[in-house]
Amino acid sequence: MPDQPPATPARIARRDVLRGTLAAGVALAATPSVSGPAAAAGPRRRSPGPGGRTVAIFGGGMAGLSAAHELAERGYPVTVYEPAYLGGKARSMGVPGTGTGGRLDLPGEHGFRFFPGCYQHVPDTMRRIPFPGNPNGVLDNLIRVEGTVAGVRGRPPIFAPVEIGSIDQLTPQLLQNTIVGAFGFVPELPPHELAFFGKQMTMWFTSSDERRFGQWEYVTWERIMHAAGKSAAYRDYLVNALTRITVAAKPHLSSARTIGTIGEALVLAATGAIPQFSGGIDRILNRPTNEAWIDPWVAYLRSLGVRFVLGSRASALHLSGGRIDSVTVTDAAGATARVDADYYVCAVPVDKAVPLLDDRILEADPQLAGMRELLTDWMVGIQFFLRRPTELPQGHIAALGSPWALTALRQAPMWVGDFAARYGDGSVRECLSVDISDWDTPGILYGRSAKQCTAQEISAEVWAQLKEWLNTATGWLRDEDIHSWHLDPGVSWSGGIAENETPLLVNTVGSYEHRPHAHCAIPNLFFGGDHVRSHIDLATMEGANESGRAAANAVLDAAGDPGSRAAVFPLVALPAFEAAKRLDADRYRAGLPHILDV
Ligand SMILES: Cc1cc2nc3c(=O)[nH]c(=O)nc-3n(C[C@H](O)[C@H](O)[C@H](O)COP(=O)(O)OP(=O)(O)OC[C@H]3O[C@@H](n4cnc5c(N)ncnc54)[C@H](O)[C@@H]3O)c2cc1C
Numbered sequence: 001m002p003d004q005p006p007a008t009p010a011r012i013a014r015r016d017v018l019r020g021t022l023a024a025g026v027a028l029a030a031t032p033s034v035s036g037p038a039a040a041a042g043p044r045r046r047s048p049g050p051g052g053r054t055v056a057i058f059g060g061g062m063a064g065l066s067a068a069h070e071l072a073e074r075g076y077p078v079t080v081y082e083p084a085y086l087g088g089k090a091r092s093m094g095v096p097g098t099g100t101g102g103r104l105d106l107p108g109e110h111g112f113r114f115f116p117g118c119y120q121h122v123p124d125t126m127r128r129i130p131f132p133g134n135p136n137g138v139l140d141n142l143i144r145v146e147g148t149v150a151g152v153r154g155r156p157p158i159f160a161p162v163e164i165g166s167i168d169q170l171t172p173q174l175l176q177n178t179i180v181g182a183f184g185f186v187p188e189l190p191p192h193e194l195a196f197f198g199k200q201m202t203m204w205f206t207s208s209d210e211r212r213f214g215q216w217e218y219v220t221w222e223r224i225m226h227a228a229g230k231s232a233a234y235r236d237y238l239v240n241a242l243t244r245i246t247v248a249a250k251p252h253l254s255s256a257r258t259i260g261t262i263g264e265a266l267v268l269a270a271t272g273a274i275p276q277f278s279g280g281i282d283r284i285l286n287r288p289t290n291e292a293w294i295d296p297w298v299a300y301l302r303s304l305g306v307r308f309v310l311g312s313r314a315s316a317l318h319l320s321g322g323r324i325d326s327v328t329v330t331d332a333a334g335a336t337a338r339v340d341a342d343y344y345v346c347a348v349p350v351d352k353a354v355p356l357l358d359d360r361i362l363e364a365d366p367q368l369a370g371m372r373e374l375l376t377d378w379m380v381g382i383q384f385f386l387r388r389p390t391e392l393p394q395g396h397i398a399a400l401g402s403p404w405a406l407t408a409l410r411q412a413p414m415w416v417g418d419f420a421a422r423y424g425d426g427s428v429r430e431c432l433s434v435d436i437s438d439w440d441t442p443g444i445l446y447g448r449s450a451k452q453c454t455a456q457e458i459s460a461e462v463w464a465q466l467k468e469w470l471n472t473a474t475g476w477l478r479d480e481d482i483h484s485w486h487l488d489p490g491v492s493w494s495g496g497i498a499e500n501e502t503p504l505l506v507n508t509v510g511s512y513e514h515r516p517h518a519h520c521a522i523p524n525l526f527f528g529g530d531h532v533r534s535h536i537d538l539a540t541m542e543g544a545n546e547s548g549r550a551a552a553n554a555v556l557d558a559a560g561d562p563g564s565r566a567a568v569f570p571l572v573a574l575p576a577f578e579a580a581k582r583l584d585a586d587r588y589r590a591g592l593p594h595i596l597d598v
Contacts, residue, residue, distance in 0.1 A: 053559050056081065056327060056339050058314040059347035061088020062541045063528030065297060066125060066548025067345050070566040071555060072304035073128075080306060081329055081339070083313035087294035088349075089502055090541050095383075095486045098424050106424040107288040108486040110502070111381030112409040112433040114396070115142055115283040117269030118262075118536070120276060120569035121545040129297045141292040143414060145282040147395040150185070151469035152237075153402070158185050159393050170271055171576050176202045179267070188233035197238050200225055201267075203596040204260040205577055208585035211594060216257040218510050221249070224256035236401040244405040244437050249506060249538075250377070258507040261537045265571055274572050282396065287415050312337070314348065317525070319360045324525045343555045347528035347548065350374050350505055365521035370514030374531055376503035378439040378451070380488045382462055386430035386481040389413065392470065399469035404450055405437035406465055428483050434462055444468060451498050459485045505531045505539040512537070518550035523558055526551040535571050 055071055057064045060082030068078045085091045090113065094105025115122060126139035134140035151157040170178075176198040183194055204224070207216060216224060227239045243251045243259050251259070269277040285292040298308070309329070315336065316328040327339045346353055354371050362369050389412065397408040411431040412419040420429050436458070439450040443461040450458055467477050490502040516527045530539040532547035549566035556565060573581075584594055 053077075053342040055079070055343045055345065055555060056341035057345040057347055057528075058327065058329075059088065059349075059352075059529070060086040060308065060310075061347065061349075061529070062090050062544035063530065063532070063548040063551070064088075064345070064347035065294075065301065066121075066545045067347060067526075067528050067551045067555075068301055068306050068548075069125060069128070069297075069304075070549055070552035072301060072306045074552075074556070074561070074563055076555070078306045079309060079339075079341070080301075081309045081312045081314060083311060083332070086298050086308065086310075087290060089504070090289060091294055092288040092290045093489075095484075098484070100425045103421070103426065104423050106383075106385050106428060106484070106486065107411070107431060108383055108488075109289060109381055109433060110488050110490065111379065111435045112411070113285055113289050113541075114409075115279070115285075115541075116266055117277040117279045117281045117283070118265035118571070119279075119540075119542045121549060121567075122542050123279065124567060124569075125545055126293065129293070129300050131296050138293045138296050141286050142279065142283040143286050144280045145284055145395045147393060148282075149393050149395060149397045149470070151397065151399045151402075151466075151472075152186065153469055154472060156473040157470050159395075169576060170268070170273055170574055172202050172206055172580060175205055175267070178271075183238065186233060186237050188231070189237065190231050190234070193230055193234040194238075196230075197225065197234070199596055201263070203594050204256075205264055205574075206580035206584060206596070207260075207594055208581045208588055210585050211588040212257050212260070213512070214588065216260060217255050217512055219256045220252055220509055221254050221256045221259040222251040224260070225251070227251070241398070241400045241405070253375070253506060253508045255507050255509045255511065257512070258537050261571065265536070268572060268574065274574075276569070276572055284409065284414060287417075288411075313352075314339075314346065314356060317344070317346070317356050317358070317361060319364060319522065322364060322522065324522060343524050343526065343558060345526045345528055345551045345555070347551065349376075349502070349529055350531035351376050351503060353527070353529070353531075361522070361525075368516060368520055371516055371531070373514040374511055375506045375508050377506045378500050379435060379437050379504045380439070380450075380491055380500065382434050382436060382459060382488070383411075383486045384432045384434065384459075384463065385424065385428045385483045385485065386432060387427055387483050388478070388481045389430045390432065390476045390478075390481070391474070392432075392476045397470065399465060402465045402469050403438065403441040403443050404462065404465060405441075406434055406462060406469070407437070408432055408434040408466065424483075430481075432466075434466070436462060453498075454493070455487050455491070458487060507538065518547060519554040519557070526554045526558075535569070 053076060055076050055078045057068055057078060057080045060080045064080055068080050071078050089110050092107055092109040095108045096105060099105040123139055127136050129138045131138045131141060147159055149157050149159050179198040179201050180194050183189060221243055222239055225239045227235045239251050243249045243254060249259060266281060268274050270281040311331050312329040314327050315330040318325045324344045327344055328336050329339055330336050346356065350371055357368050357371065392410055394410055394413050399406040411433050412429060420426055436450055442449055443465060445461045445464045446453060446457055453461060471477055491498060491500050515531055515533045518526050518528065518532055528547045528551040530544040534543040534546040536542045546568060549568055553565045587595065
């Protein structure tokens with residue numbers, strides 16, 4: 001069985017936060033040193049802060065900012081090097097040149113943000129970021145989503161509550177019945193197949209950790225759900241749509257353990273029975289992500305003394321005497337500089353981390369070569385700006401079974417303020433933000449995959465699929481309402497070939513063992529990012545945040561710091577399932593299948 005994620009250290013005490021905050025004034029004085037042509041605008045080593053230990057973090061996404069947050073609150077001098085945008089994949093961005101008359105640019109985003117109730121790390125961080133008028137910091141900018149619209153081709157869409165209801169004591173039998181009841185709204189699903197799905201989910205819930213890591217990690221979700229030979233409705237809705245739409249994973253590639261883990265957490269959050277999952281199954285922000293969260297976060301980190309060096313990427317890690325001796329950073333013009341620090345956190349996405357792992361680094365820690373085996377895929381957002389609000393119900397929108405696995409969210413009615421008065425040219429009243437999770441399946445308009453389309457064709461195809469899946473008997477989406485659209489600028493075309501600067505990790509079967517820990521055999525090098533092992537086990541803001549905390553804790557360990565560690569929260573396991581899991585652990589050790597695996 002691969003290593004389990006780490007156990008929970010003590011939560012940070014308030015006095016430690018205060019101590020960190022006060023110490024931050026001192027910390028301002030000590031940052032990693034930079035020398036070389038690109039150093040002119042960069043930070044210089046000043047007198048040392050607490051312990052005199054400096055930290056250089058490469059990557060200002062969720063993982064990098066989370067690591068910076070934990071370390072800065074503990075008084076460590078931190079510098080973050082970020083080549084593109086703080087917030088990384090989680091950022092929002094204005095659509096350049098669209099704001100007139102003193103209004104802000106129309107709000108674009110990499111993809112809309114969804115905060116499932118099972119998240120624990122992200123809310124804990126948000127609570128600690130001050131926001132004017134909010135007693136719980138930016139956490140108070142989250143609002144609960146009550147329902148979801150499920151669009152099924154050729155039938156009127158269904159508005160379904162996202163919460164299962166208040167269940168005090170979820171037992172295996174009740175779980176099975178609840179799951180069967182929850183999907184009863186799809187009439188094409190043969191009842192015996194729906195019952196089988198409920199049984200398989202119960203099998204997952206009652207599987208021991210030994211079996212989850214030893215067996216289900218090496219089986220696809222498609223296989224654990226026995227998709228072969230089942231009806232098209234079973235395959236489309238229960239196997240494909242549920243994975244592609246909720247977590248943008250691929251059922252024929254993704255590990256059953258990964259999908260089962262997040263599926264279990266989502267179901268538990270939906271029951272309302274878990275005190276740790278208090279926010280309901282689903283929350284979203286009440287403004288664009290940067291306004292609601294990233295900008296206040298960066299301001300708070302700056303107030304703690306964190307330095308940000310923008311436009312600078314790590315281009316080489318230098319090893320000497322078994323430790324990282326320095327890191328070369330390169331700016332957009334190609335100028336290089338040398339960064340010296342005591343600790344180095346590599347919080348860049350896995351596709352950008354792999355080129356940094358040269359032979360010397362891999363010799364020092366051969367395990368890191370596993371990162372080369374990790375797979376990334378495309379998931380990208382597009383926003384439609386509309387002149388009239390659509391009558392689509394508020395909440396998540398899922399075009400179940402659509403070729404490009406589309407999900408969407410109406411932003412304007414959920415956000416504070418008058419959208420038209422705040423953004424754009426004053427005529428836009430609605431922002432429908434859509435995530436495209438399948439870039440390889442041919443669409444309905446051009447018969448081509450998203451990767452084979454131009455940006456204009458992608459916009460037309462997405463709109464056509466949305467209308468086909470949601471407009472049945474409604475007329476919610478009207479062509480004449482489209483003001484403009486915005487596709488994530490990470491997608492570009494070179495010689496007619498689409499490229500994506502920011503692909504997302506996909507957890508394929510057996511990939512867990514290839515994912516790095518936050519620490520490695522090089523004592524002053526640490527890793528953060530959604531590819532690092534985490535409890536949630538999925539490429540999410542939650543996983544990235546946990547990894548940043550783990551990297552910070554590894555720095556504290558390396559520094560021999562006696563202070564508190566950043567909180568790391570395991571997923572919740574229900575006591576009612578423990579006896580069945582113990583039985584399964586015995587069966588697994590005896591080489592027997594799960595008792596429901598028939
Ligand atoms: C369309 C879409 C929608 C999503 N929706 C959700 C959602 O609703 N909920 C959710 O929880 N998750 C969602 N995710 C996943 C989530 O956004 C990511 O898993 C998470 O933001 C990753 O954070 P990270 O810090 O690991 O990586 P990143 O966000 O990629 O940050 C890494 C940073 O490193 C920088 N960098 C790159 N190379 C270098 C270098 N050489 N040196 C220094 N810096 C470098 C990058 O510019 C970037 O800013 C979504 C993802 C996508 C693609």
